[in-house]
Amino acid sequence: MLAAARTAFAERGYDGASIRAIAGAAGVDPALVHHYFGTKDALFLAAVEAPADPDDFLPEVLAAPPDRRGAAVVGVVLRVWDGPTRPAALALVRSAVNHEWSATLLREFVLAKVIRRVVGTMDVPVEEREARGALVASQVVGLVMTRYVLRLEPLASASPASVVAAIGPTVQRYLTGEVVLPGSDRP
Amino acid sequence: MLAAARTAFAERGYDGASIRAIAGAAGVDPALVHHYFGTKDALFLAAVEAPADPDDFLPEVLAAPPDRRGAAVVGVVLRVWDGPTRPAALALVRSAVNHEWSATLLREFVLAKVIRRVVGTMDVPVEEREARGALVASQVVGLVMTRYVLRLEPLASASPASVVAAIGPTVQRYLTGEVVLPGSDRP
Known part of the structure; x- marks a missing residue:
């Protein structure tokens, strides 16, 4: 089931993949998928091997005043990475750098479960959201890489x-x- | 010789490692190291398996007016990564994420050969240079990760x-x- 879920999420994205289709690909009844994983959301987290559930920390970011949202994002990223989830998070980054399918899954996870939800609450035009989200990701991913992977001082x-x-x-x-x-x- | 060089550069940094000590660790004459690699600089590039020689693109960055230096840095990073060196650069990033010694070498390479030389020419207090350099790295590394590894659109x-x-x-x-x-x- 997890293998079928990974393929479906990587190929069709979080929104495009259905539990019904994943169950079909795995040759099981959709009820069994529900039984094991509960929601599509939980199945997605399991497929990605997510080190943390964004639902645990996103509310704090979204509760910050709009002009403090940037600081809140950085604060939560540091709390997740400075805490006990770091080894699992590091494993996810390693996997994404080593395997194309894993990079696709991580990208979809960060996009659907984190970036879109943060940017979606900001007062910016809809057509700017993906671009602004990608820029946020470029700084946050770089912070994680330099602080926790390359360990660049200070x-x-x-x-x-x-x-x-x-x-x-x-x-x-x-x-x-x-x-x-x-x-x-670009042409 | 390359193995001894990697160990020396990772443990003592670019400035602290000497060709004499590397030759000693490898059990060869320093003249042989010079014969094979020429300069310590060339030996370092070989040890890191650097995909590009910073001397090929740093002059362009340093020639930019101080208030355009940020744009010049990003422009050169994109040119290196959008060009034929991308596979080798990607291999270096993969290795750094997978191996502690490789991360140490890459960090030392980026620090000694790129960051210090760019920040060193800026009109900022000496004690701010390492911190500003690390912040620059956090954005540049994140740009590389999101654009070329995770391929986050747009x-x-x-x-x-x-x-x-x-x-x-x-x-x-x-x-x-x-x-x-x-x-x-931090305590």
Whole structure:
């Protein structure tokens, strides 16, 4: 079932993949999938081997005032990565860097479960949301890579508060500030 | 010789490792190391398996006016990664994510051969340089990860010019702008 779910989510995305289709591909009854995993959401988290459930920390981000949302994003990322979930999160990053299908799943996970939900609550035009979300991801993923994977100093041992103060404004600008949006205008 | 060089550069850094010590660890004459690799610089590039020689593109960055240095950094990163060196660069990133020693080498390479040389030419206090360099790395590494590894749209297929316009200002702020520097104040 998990293998069928990974294929479906990677090929059709979170919204496009249905429990019915996943059950069909796995040759089981949809009721069995529901029995084992409950919701499509839980099946997705299991398929991705997500180290943390975004529902546990997203409410805190979304509760922050719109002009503090950037700092809240950085703060939550640091809390997840500075906590006991770091080994599982690191394993997910390693897998995504090593395997195309895993990169596709991680991208879909970050997009559907984190980025779209954060950017979707901001007061920006709908057509800007994906671009702003990708810019936010570029800074957050880079922070994770330099602080936790490459362990570049002084970022690696800096206090969470100072990292939020340094990088929060960048995420805030990408979310709501003036920014030239990266366009798909390459031939 | 390469194995001894990797160990030496990873343990002592680029400046701390000497050709004499590397030759000693490898059980060969220093003249032989010089014969095979020429300079310590060339030996370092070979040890890291660097996909490109920073000397080929750094002059362009350093020639940009100080207030355009951020855009120049992003432009050069995109040119290296959009060109034929991408597979080798990707292999280096994969190795760094998978192996601690490789992460140490890549960090030392990026620090000694790229970041310090860019930040070293900026008009900022010496004690701010490492912190600003780490912040620049956090954005540049994240751009590489999202555009080339995770292939997050619209960043993955955006024109280089639009990516430079979106992300250049962030790098510029980290290089010379007002920023709270991440401090090593964690207990």
